[in-house]
Amino acid sequence: MTDIHTFCEPGSLQRFHADVSAAAQSHDIVIVALHKRLVHTPALLADYEREVAHAAVDAGAAAVIAHHAHILRGVEVYRGRPIFHGLGNFVTVTDALTPVHATTAEAEAWAARRLALFGFTPDPAMPSYPFHPHSRNTMIAQLEIDADQVRAGFVPCWIDDDARPVPKGADAGGQAVLDYVRAITDAAGLATQYEWDGDLVRVR
Numbered sequence: 304m305t306d307i308h309t310f311c312e313p314g315s316l317q318r319f320h321a322d323v324s325a326a327a328q329s330h331d332i333v334i335v336a337l338h339k340r341l342v343h344t345p346a347l348l349a350d351y352e353r354e355v356a357h358a359a360v361d362a363g364a365a366a367v368i369a370h371h372a373h374i375l376r377g378v379e380v381y382r383g384r385p386i387f388h389g390l391g392n393f394v395t396v397t398d399a400l401t402p403v404h405a406t407t408a409e410a411e412a413w414a415a416r417r418l419a420l421f422g423f424t425p426d427p428a429m430p431s432y433p434f435h436p437h438s439r440n441t442m443i444a445q446l447e448i449d450a451d452q453v454r455a456g457f458v459p460c461w462i463d464d465d466a467r468p469v470p471k472g473a474d475a476g477g478q479a480v481l482d483y484v485r486a487i488t489d490a491a492g493l494a495t496q497y498e499w500d501g502d503l504v505r506v507r
Contacts (some may be wrong), residue, residue: 309351316355320362327363332448335359337369340389343421343435345374346490348388353379360384365453366446374438377488378455378495378506385455385506388491391441396431396466432466440483441468445503455506459484472502 311319327333337359339352356367360381367386369376376389418424425433439462447454459480460468471477481497481504488495496507 309349311351311354311358316358319355320358323359323362323364333364334446335364335367337367338371339369340372340376342371342373343417343423343438344372345435345437346377346487348376348491352388356386356388357381360386365448366455368444373434375440375442375484375487377484377491377493378457378497379493380455380495380506384453385446387444387455387457390444392434392438392462393441393443393460393468395434397433429464429466432462437483438462440480442480442484443470456500456503457484457506458503470502473499477502477504 323333323335335356337355339355340349352369356369356379359367364384366384369387369389372389373392373395374389375391376387379386379388414424421435423435426436441460441462442457443460445456445458447456459471459477461471461476461480463469469476471480481499484504485497488497497504498507499505
């Protein structure tokens, strides 16, 4: 087994820190959005992801919201600031590269590569949703920000059989999504705690 360690290119990270710092000095609230991480892989965070997210907070960001991986990631609290390492899918549909529509050589090649790289085949009953089965767990992030505090939470959601995100409250469906978030948070080595507050999950 090979361990892979990643890091930010120092010059790029320095420029990133300077840009966020400048924005934080000239605006009341800065929220940094990051397009990061390899797709379709549950739970794990690359080394550089924490490095760049922490740099954003160190530079003055009130929160960090990441996307791109097409699957949920854990939530981290760093220096009192929330880092959503990946919100997962929400309204994400495509007719390309699915088992039903894999009629070209390119699509067939991608289907084989996807299975080799990520270990899954999309559900043929959901031809417009060719994503990892775990990606049906998703969320809506919520931030409450005042002068000296950032309170974070999320609404658990489930991608239904028609690829629609359906908000879940503190019921069995919502608890199942929360259990998944807890599992991927633990797998990523994050110490974040979650608790219900009505139909919202608070991040501690």
